[in-house]
Amino acid sequence: MKTAGQSVRARLRSGVAASDPGLLRLAAGLRTVGAIALTLAVLGLLGAGVRHLVAGAMAAMVATFAIREKQRAQQAVTLALGLPVALASVSLGALMSSRVVAGDLFFVALIFCAVYGRRFGDRGTALGLIGFQVYFLSLFVGAAVSGLPELYGVLGIAFASSALVRFVLVPETPAGLLERLREAFRARLAQLVSAQLDLLDAGPDELEKVLEDVRDGTARLHETALMIQGRLEEGTADEATARLVQRRVADAEIAAERLGLLLLTARSAERADTLTMHLPGAPVPAGRRLSARDEATAILRRDLQGLRLLVLRPVSQETGTGLSHVRNRLLGYRDEENVPAAPAAVQDAFRGIGEAARAVLGLRIALDGAQDESDDTPATTRSREELDAEDVAIDAGEDEDREEEPTGLRRPTTRAAVQVAVGSSLAIVGGEFLSSQRWYWAVLACWIVFINTASTGEILVKGYRRLVGTVFGVVAGIVLAGLVGQHTWTAFALMLVCVFAMFYTAPLSYTLMSFFVTAALGLLYTLMHTYSLSVLLLRVQETALGAACGVVAAAFVLPVRTDRRTNELLVTVLERLAEVTEAAVDQLSGGPPVDLLDQARDLDQALADLRAATQPLTHPITPLRARRDTARYVVALLETCAYHARSLAATAELLPTHPSIAADPRLRRAGRRIAHNIGAIAAYVADDQAAVEIETGRSIASLLEPDLPGTPRYGRVTDRVLRHLQRLDETVAGLARPLGVPVAAPKR
Template identity: 75%
Template sequence: MKAAGVSVRTRLRDRLAASDPGMLRMTAGLRMVGSLALTLAVLAVTGAGVTQLVAGALTAMVATFAIREKQRGAQAVTLALGLPVAFVSASLAAVLNERVAVGDVFFVVLIFCAVYARRFGDRGTGLGLIGFQVCFMSLFTGASTDGLPGIWTALAVAFGCSAVMRFAVVPVTPAGLLARLREAFRARLAQLVTAQLALLDADGDEVDEALADVRAGTARLHETALMIQTRLERGTPDASSARLVQRRIADAEVAAERLGLLLLTARSAERADTLTLHLPGAPAPEAGRMSAPDEATAALRRDLLALRTQVLHAGPGVQGTSIAHVRNRLLAYRDEESLPACSPAVQDVFRAIGEASRAVMGLRIALDGPQDESDDTPTAARSREELDAEDAAIDAGKEDEPAEESKGLQRPTTRAAVQVAVGSSLAIAGGELLSSQGWYWAVLTCWLVFINTESTGEILVKGYRRLLGTVLGVIAGIALAGLVGGHTWTAFALMLVLIFAVAYTAPLSYTLMSFFVTAMVGLLYTLLHTYSWEVLVLRVAETALGAACGVFAAFLVLPVRTDRRTNELLGTVLERLTEVTEAAVDQLSGGPAADLLDRARELDKALGELRAATQPLTHPVTPLRGRRDTARYVVALLETCAYHARSLAATAELLPTHPSIAADPRLRGAAARTVRNIATIAARAAGEDATAGIETGPSFASLLGGSGGDGASRYGRITGRVLRHLERLDEAVVGLARPLGVPLASDGRAVKAARSKDGSDTRVRRG
């Protein structure tokens, strides 16, 4: 019973860690609820009225979510600076509340400054949020000059309670957060292996559903890897440790994704396309290739279960000879003589299981230090020696030079500040026509739709989501207001629940967040004795007006069209893809070592920005169905390219220390065509060369003198793996040409000469 209880607790912990990596949403919710509750308690003891209680509660929320820095010292400085900013903002709003024209001008200037302050980083963003939201709080509570002392007291208490919750009650240290993120990575890796196991067993109509789970698990694992990447430097003792963890996370991610791809290929009638793992809704390849003997299939199922067991028991402090036995058995598949007698495709899956087991072992060593080696088999000992050699070769690397920033109105923060100022002016004018008492809701919506958006399409989608959440929230607010009646503390208790929901759902769904915020506003109106059906209907009207003003300003004032934004990001992704591919192939060809994993993560970051920018094009309500499918297809192809580039980078990183990997100088020439094609597509996307076309030609294996025979025996299986990645990368790049309107060069037969780095001419003909 005790063991069963521990198992249940472990499963629940892993599920929670996987659903909320690093417990970031849980921490945000607890901090906000704790700050609000503590503020209410302190103000209640001092005998504060309902207006001061509401002001304190809203300010506690602002002081909690406005702080963006990751370092505790920087957070403390921003919180300390935020209090005088809040005092000034609240005081000016109260003084100018009765002077309509001057007050409106002040509000617009404040909005401009708050958005413009984003150019100064997280601190500027936080102080701008505090200034605007506290001003909004003063308008909402109807603060006047006579009530300023009470408002000041509420502000001071709210900031103090927020500091107590942040630094004492719910502290988050960089090392602790990184530890929780690594647990999330382990849990999500186990979930992905579980999904791959389900794919192995799926039949008939279950295959597409199982493939969708594998696709979702792969994306969630990649998301967690990126979250870890952004926090490595602050959560590890030195740069070498950070790079070690970075390499091991990348190894585990690539190994897991490769295992899924090879498993899909093994159970397919033909070679599975990597695109299938990245294109939402793509059907599974036709089944029919899984012709291995039943004992081999059973062994595959057993070993996938064993791999999941190894992942689940890879946490700190887990020991036992049974886990070592499982690990040793899986690592044995890295030796050709240990592979079972089955088809080559199924043997590839067993090899991938062995590589995944090695990656899990390396990740545990990197995170938890040296392990007990008494149960190592010769294969396990050799794998450990390889890992040690790789660890010793780690170099801290060089820092990247800062990129050049735009100036003037081309700077995103300046442009957004002008846009939101114009939109807010329209919202104030229109809001005053609707109501002289609730016009600020229109301004709030206009302000919010510009936060974390870069293009007109993103602003349009965000405005739509806020309006939808507001309409649904009004319905909930009416029900809650009727339920609460005049019970003040019941209303505040429900507010705590809603505030937690706001913080917990904010990263997941803007519609859900808007729903909970609007429901909470209904309770606030009840507390302030200003609740009525008309007030909530006016809230919806003001929200619609604010969203419309924001969209209007975004389309007419210094607009950044969605096409322009996506084209710019597409060019960045292709540039990063070229850098990773060139550097990896150069190192695999015998060139000098480079910071490949850093470049691969820069590619992933750029691809994430592109994926977010295409959301307006891929949104379910978009009427342009063909454009939506094209955007999804292009992003999926780029994700496929990124996967193969990551794999090349991970293999190249092993080159200096891995005894079975040797540089192959022929790879540089073979990959030149792919690099040129990427550059051609990037030039067409940027509008630089409308005549250039992509090149096609013979397979990479033929360029290297054949895929088998002497080539394979001379350079080994690793060269074959590199060739497969290069070939699929080339296929994906060529696939990009069609949706992006890039033709084949010279109608697909002869192609234009391309000048190589050393000045010689190279000419590739289609095979």
């Protein structure tokens, strides 16, 4: 019973870790709700009125969510600086409340400065956000000069409560956060293996749904790997440790994605295309369900279950020799004599399991430390020796290259500040016509649609989502206001629930976040005895007006068209792809070692930025269906290219430690066409008048034909390298059609 209970708790813990990597959403919600609850408790004991309670709750929320820095010391400094900024902002709000024109002009200037402050990093962003939100707070509660001393005390209590919750009650250290992200990576890797196991058994009618689960699992695993990458510098003791964890996470990610492709091929009548694993709706190869009675299939299913167990079970929970036996068996598939008799594609799947087991072993060593080696077989010992050799070869060098940043109005923060200032001015004028008391809601909506957006299309989509969430939130606010009546503390308790839900759902759905915000506001209006149906309907009107003003400002003031934005990011992705590919091919050809993993992660980050920027083009409501399909296809092709580039980079880094993988100078000739085609596509995207063409011709393998009779065809380069190069060459050439790049006639 004790063991069963531990198993249930472990599964529950893994499920939570996978759904919320690093528990970031849970911690943000608890931290914000804790700060608000503590502030309300202190103010309640002091006998504060409802308006001061509302002001304290809003100030505590702002002081908590505005801080985004990773190091605790930096967070403390920013929080300390935020208090005087908040005091100055509420003072100016009270002073300007009776001066309509001057107050409006000052509000616009404050908005410009708050957005412009983003150029100074996380601290500038936080202080600007605090300044804007506290000024908004002063308008919301009707701050007056005579009441400033009490408001100063409320703000002081709110900031102190936020600090106490952040640093004492719900603490977060970079090392602890990185540890939770590692657990999330384990959990998501295990979920991906489970989806791959379903892929093995799925019938023809179930294949598309199971494939979608595999795609989602792969994307979620990649997302967690990027999150770990962003926290390594702060969360590890030294750079060598950071690079070790980075390498092991990258190996596990690549091995897991390759295993899914091999399993799809094993159950198909033809080799599966990598694009199928990245593009929903892509043609699925003619499939066949593997016979459940077939011995090789039964072993494959058993070993996938063993791989999942190996992923989930940390070293501290190992008892007996059962898990060691599973590990040794899986690693044994790296030796040809241990691969079961089966069709070639199924044998490849066993080899893929062996490579995945090796990656998991490296991950376990990097995350859990040294392990008992007494039960190792020769295959396991060889894998450990390879991993140890790789650890020694890891170079802790840093890349000091920095890109030149734009200046003036070309700088994104300056441009956004001008756009928000213009949009807010329009929102103030329009908001005054709707309501002379609550015009500031339009300004808030305009401000919010500009946060974390960089193009007109992104602003339009965000404004639409905010409006939809607000409309449904108004309905919820009406229901909640009717339920709580004048019960003050019941209303505050429900507001805390809405605030937690707002922060927990924010990274998942902006519409849901807006829904909970509006529902919480309905409760605040009830507390302040200003609730009415007309007030909540006015909230919808002001939100629609603010969003519209933001879209107008983005479209006509220093606009960044969605096409221009996506083209710029597409060129960046292609440049990063060219860098990784050329460096990996050069190293595989005998060139000097370089920092391939960092280059691969730069490619991943550039691709993530492009994927986010194309959301307006791929949104379900877009009327341009052909354009939507093209954008999805291009992103899927680039994801396929990135997978093969990552795999080449990982293989190239094995050269110093693996005798089975050696340099072959002829690879430079094979990689030359790929580099040329990537450069040609990037030049054409940057300028569609550029006189460029991509080259096509013989396969990559044929380009490695020996120059002298009797010379081994491929030297000592593995077939896997050639397959990745071939797929990369085909996929890069495939980008030409959707992007309209001219294709040169094949040379004879």
